[in-house]
Amino acid sequence: MKPFTLILLAFSLYFSMGAYADSDVRPSQQVNELLDGLHTAASQANLEKYLDSFTANGVFMGTDDWERWTRPVTLDQYVSERFAGGTGWTYVPLERNLIFSENRNTAWFDEIIVSKKWGRFRGAGTVIKLDGQWKIAHYAMSFLVPNEVWENVSELSTEAFTERAKNN
Incomplete structure (x- = not known):
């Protein structure tokens, strides 16, 4: 082979391997940055950054049965009120799992925060890539309960829902 052909082949191989590695790592890095950024924005009461983490019609599911907040109305209003005094909430991620669609434009995640x-919670949801940026389409938070105390927590929860139903 001629030297020019070898150089061209080497560059082609280098850039094709680089593109493969980038496509394999970069979406994970971007989604992790999005979710970490969401938690940082919440802890800093940064309204713009927090809401910008979601799609225009994103949904956040809280831990109570009535906590289903949607953009642009109920989620924006709730977060605006909570951040108004300069105080948010702080959740620190301990672990996170990501699963990507075949076309790598959708990902599902679960994390322990x-x-x-x-205490401990599980966040789970779906992120989608829109116009080159990852956004949260759906985030659901649940309170983690160790199996050893599940029965006690279940009793408390059942009693609270029964009492709430009586008062409504």
Whole structure:
């Protein structure tokens, strides 16, 4: 082979391997940055960054049965009110799992996050790539309950829902 052909082949191989590696790592990095950024924005009461993490019609599911907040109305209003005094909430991710669609434009995640005040939670949801940027389309938060205390927590929860139903 001629030297020019070898150089061209080497460059082609290098850039094709680089593109493969980038397509394999970059979406994971971007989604992790999005989710970490969401938690940082919440802890800093940064309204713009927090809401910008979601799609225009994104949904956040809280831990209570009535907590289903949608953009642009109920989620924006709730977060605006909570951040108004300059105070948000802090959850620190302990672990996160990502699964990507075949075309790598959709990902599903689950994460364990911790609040010093409230304990462990699981966040789970869907992120989508829109115009080259990852956004949260759906985020659901649940309170983690160790199996050893599940029965006690279940009783408390059942009692609270029964009482709530009586008062409504």
